[in-house]
Amino acid sequence: MFGIYLENLRLNSALVHSINNYVTANDCANVLLACGASPIMSDDLEDAIDIIKICDVLNINIGTLNTRITKSMIACGMKANELNKLIILDPVGLGASRMRNKIVSDLISKVKINIIKGNISEIKNLIGIACETRGVDANLSDKLEENNLEKIISITKKFCEAHEIIIVITGEIDLVCDKNKAYIIHNGNFMMSKITGAGCMLSVLISAFVAKSNNLCDATAAAVIAMGLCGEKAYARMSKLDGNASYKNYLLDEIYKLNARELDAGAKYKKINL
Amino acid sequence: MFGIYLENLRLNSALVHSINNYVTANDCANVLLACGASPIMSDDLEDAIDIIKICDVLNINIGTLNTRITKSMIACGMKANELNKLIILDPVGLGASRMRNKIVSDLISKVKINIIKGNISEIKNLIGIACETRGVDANLSDKLEENNLEKIISITKKFCEAHEIIIVITGEIDLVCDKNKAYIIHNGNFMMSKITGAGCMLSVLISAFVAKSNNLCDATAAAVIAMGLCGEKAYARMSKLDGNASYKNYLLDEIYKLNARELDAGAKYKKINL
Amino acid sequence: MFGIYLENLRLNSALVHSINNYVTANDCANVLLACGASPIMSDDLEDAIDIIKICDVLNINIGTLNTRITKSMIACGMKANELNKLIILDPVGLGASRMRNKIVSDLISKVKINIIKGNISEIKNLIGIACETRGVDANLSDKLEENNLEKIISITKKFCEAHEIIIVITGEIDLVCDKNKAYIIHNGNFMMSKITGAGCMLSVLISAFVAKSNNLCDATAAAVIAMGLCGEKAYARMSKLDGNASYKNYLLDEIYKLNARELDAGAKYKKINL
Numbered sequence: 136m137f138g139i140y141l142e143n144l145r146l147n148s149a150l151v152h153s154i155n156n157y158v159t160a161n162d163c164a165n166v167l168l169a170c171g172a173s174p175i176m177s178d179d180l181e182d183a184i185d186i187i188k189i190c191d192v193l194n195i196n197i198g199t200l201n202t203r204i205t206k207s208m209i210a211c212g213m214k215a216n217e218l219n220k221l222i223i224l225d226p227v228g229l230g231a232s233r234m235r236n237k238i239v240s241d242l243i244s245k246v247k248i249n250i251i252k253g254n255i256s257e258i259k260n261l262i263g264i265a266c267e268t269r270g271v272d273a274n275l276s277d278k279l280e281e282n283n284l285e286k287i288i289s290i291t292k293k294f295c296e297a298h299e300i301i302i303v304i305t306g307e308i309d310l311v312c313d314k315n316k317a318y319i320i321h322n323g324n325f326m327m328s329k330i331t332g333a334g335c336m337l338s339v340l341i342s343a344f345v346a347k348s349n350n351l352c353d354a355t356a357a358a359v360i361a362m363g364l365c366g367e368k369a370y371a372r373m374s375k376l377d378g379n380a381s382y383k384n385y386l387l388d389e390i391y392k393l394n395a396r397e398l399d400a401g402a403k404y405k406k407i408n409l
Numbered sequence: 410m411f412g413i414y415l416e417n418l419r420l421n422s423a424l425v426h427s428i429n430n431y432v433t434a435n436d437c438a439n440v441l442l443a444c445g446a447s448p449i450m451s452d453d454l455e456d457a458i459d460i461i462k463i464c465d466v467l468n469i470n471i472g473t474l475n476t477r478i479t480k481s482m483i484a485c486g487m488k489a490n491e492l493n494k495l496i497i498l499d500p501v502g503l504g505a506s507r508m509r510n511k512i513v514s515d516l517i518s519k520v521k522i523n524i525i526k527g528n529i530s531e532i533k534n535l536i537g538i539a540c541e542t543r544g545v546d547a548n549l550s551d552k553l554e555e556n557n558l559e560k561i562i563s564i565t566k567k568f569c570e571a572h573e574i575i576i577v578i579t580g581e582i583d584l585v586c587d588k589n590k591a592y593i594i595h596n597g598n599f600m601m602s603k604i605t606g607a608g609c610m611l612s613v614l615i616s617a618f619v620a621k622s623n624n625l626c627d628a629t630a631a632a633v634i635a636m637g638l639c640g641e642k643a644y645a646r647m648s649k650l651d652g653n654a655s656y657k658n659y660l661l662d663e664i665y666k667l668n669a670r671e672l673d674a675g676a677k678y679k680k681i682n683l
Numbered sequence: 684m685f686g687i688y689l690e691n692l693r694l695n696s697a698l699v700h701s702i703n704n705y706v707t708a709n710d711c712a713n714v715l716l717a718c719g720a721s722p723i724m725s726d727d728l729e730d731a732i733d734i735i736k737i738c739d740v741l742n743i744n745i746g747t748l749n750t751r752i753t754k755s756m757i758a759c760g761m762k763a764n765e766l767n768k769l770i771i772l773d774p775v776g777l778g779a780s781r782m783r784n785k786i787v788s789d790l791i792s793k794v795k796i797n798i799i800k801g802n803i804s805e806i807k808n809l810i811g812i813a814c815e816t817r818g819v820d821a822n823l824s825d826k827l828e829e830n831n832l833e834k835i836i837s838i839t840k841k842f843c844e845a846h847e848i849i850i851v852i853t854g855e856i857d858l859v860c861d862k863n864k865a866y867i868i869h870n871g872n873f874m875m876s877k878i879t880g881a882g883c884m885l886s887v888l889i890s891a892f893v894a895k896s897n898n899l900c901d902a903t904a905a906a907v908i909a910m911g912l913c914g915e916k917a918y919a920r921m922s923k924l925d926g927n928a929s930y931k932n933y934l935l936d937e938i939y940k941l942n943a944r945e946l947d948a949g950a951k952y953k954k955i956n957l
Contacts, residue, residue: 162709176432176473199727331722380939435879453749658929662924
């Protein structure tokens with residue numbers, strides 16, 4: 136069921152424009168090549184609004200911001216909307232600074248975003264920022280666990296409905312949610328938190344999976360499962376000599392090697408209709 | 410015949426100043442160390458024009474541009490000219506945005522560039538930009554293949570003559586051309602297109618090889634052959650467990666280990682006098 | 684004796700804010716995760732002065748400067764002082780440009796820095812800059828060797844006393860010095876000079892080690908020994924197939940795996956009371 140999205144990507148490729156932070160840019164570009172897509176990274180306003188024209192999708196990552204780049208994000212996002220290109224947002228460190236809150240607030244008010252992926256803290260802040268003038272209860276827990284899943288899904292679903300958006304929450308359990316359904320995903324490995332940029336890599340992977348899909352939510356879930364599954368496979372390859380650097384290499388290698396059949400066979404998820 | 414350029418570099422080192430894109434900067438720096446050179450990367454106008462003074466050569470890569478950095482490229486390029494340092498240009502993504510076309514147009518009109526390396530699409534755009542006010546036929550094909558080699562070489566030769574420059578075109582076949590001769594190079598491996606920055610790495614490798622050489626064209630060909638040969642060797646080292654991340658590591662490892670004898674023994678090329 | 688600092692870090696973690704150069708940012712972030720700390724990298728003035736509030740320590744690396752970032756360094760450094768957070772400075776390429784000299788001069792006059800780490804050339808320039816209006820003898824040699832250790836320690840000690848600071852000088856021999864004592868450290872491996880960023884990685888490692896320590900000088904020495912020891916272990920893991928890319932991975936892997944007992948057992952140092 137999910138493998139088809141990977142197969143489709145490997146057959147049709149996709150050109151992904153990522154306004155990326157510079158810390159993880161290289162890994163993100165290699166993840167895109169690993170899954171069958173191609174990367175272009177441009178963060179200058181003038182350059183980016185031209186680059187988006189030839190790309191299939193726009194990924195925005197706010198990890199290393201500055202005022203020049205935030206302007207590019209808004210302008211390039213508006214251009215992507217005009218050209219009917221999908222936009223994925225990775226609100227890295229949302230809540231940690233006023234500037235990060237400001238750019239995300241600006242983006243969701245001025246640009247139609249299709250998918251936002253963050254950890255529970257970032258998504259909590261996202262919903263808080265989006266709802267702050269409306270007094271909505273966004274009192275999410277700080278951890279995504281079995282015993283608070285129901286509440287988190289309920290709040291997230293409302294946000295998805297109001298904003299016509301897909302939300303991905305990553306953690307020990309991953310959640311992919313739109314207004315109609317939620318995927319609760321149990322793939323993944325603790326080593327993914329021992330390397331920098333696993334989240335950024337997931338964000339570009341989602342961008343590639345959805346680029347030419349006609350089912351955004353399922354393609355997003357496919358990417359989240361693929362990432363988690365590769366995280367498991369990479370861990371299985373580790374020897375006693377290996378640490379987090381080797382693990383990162385193995386993770387990218389697994390994405391490179393993954394095929395549709397393995398993705399379907401390894402998927403650990405539950406679907407809930409909302 | 411080509412091994413001597415590597416040997417020379419390993420004996421005399423070279424300090425390479427690269428105004429690099431941030432996506433591939435780390436790999437490019439490690440490639441320089443692998444081949445026996447040393448990297449300095451500085452993209453600020455004020456800083457860069459001081460740094461170039463202590464360096465042997467300047468590499469300019471336009472992969473992640475902004476208006477601040479384009480100014481540095483021009484100013485640092487002019488300073489390099491003044492100091493008689495060689496300049497290598499990697500016009501990443503030329504043709505994909507007006508800004509990229511503009512900076513390359515500015516560079517070739519204001520700065521004496523010694524070597525430009527690009528894929529066929531970038532070089533096609535380069536020749537188009539350089540010739541656009543002169544109505545010259547720059548109708549290059551989009552692929553460099555045996556059956557159009559002759560035409561491509563003929564057009565490229567004219568450009569080399571007019572601009573006193575060396576052109577490198579990369580692809581399945583690589584071409585190194587100046588006004589008098591062309592090297593048609595068959596080294597390389599398809600995996601090089603599955604990692605980000607193989608082109609950027611080649612560009613800094615050329616910079617290192619030519620830094621202290623008195624035969625620019627042959628030293629350039631030596632670097633192109635070295636890169637392709639290391640790409641082959643890296644592929645030979647791959648196991649079934651490996652993907653593009655391991656491949657990238659192997660590629661750099663091979664550059665680190667390559668010696669003059671192996672380079673000469675592995676070179677697959679044809680030389681044509683023009 | 685030194686292992687306790689690593690153990691403490693692994694138990695209590697530390698959030699390290701690094702204003703990092705973009706060439707080595709990814710490796711530095713992964714080194715922080717490897718040693719048990721967490722990285723945040725932000726170089727925008729507005730963003731950085733918020734980010735520092737939630738961090739334990741600030742690392743400043745001047746490798747890829749521009750005027751926007753130098754302003755952030757000063758402002759964020761002053762904010763860190765105000766909040767009583769430790770500051771580590773890595774004056775990459777000091778002496779190679781007026782801009783690098785200027786920012787270091789500004790930093791040491793406007794911001795209370797706790798630790799500065801550089802190679803002998805950078806530290807020589809540092810002492811020269813700091814002393815230039817006072818005519819002090821800063822005539823350091825260009826190499827740190829057994830036969831000039833005494834003189835270098837004597838000059839460095841005076842600087843440490845005058846500036847209430849810890850100085851780390853890296854090279855074949857490493858030196859950690861404050862006003863009362865010096866550690867002469869013999870750990871390390873020549874391969875560390877064949878990868879880009881070993882110095883930057885050491886700088887963030889020191890930041891992590893000192894973040895929650897109450898003995899700055901010993902915690903700094905512990906980090907320097909840890910880095911050198913991991914450099915040795917990484918070299919021991921190399922096969923004939925490996926080059927500098929594999930070495931870099933092994934180095935990070937070793938940091939990930941290192942424990943307190945191994946650190947104590949492998950430490951090669953001499954302590955001198957001054």
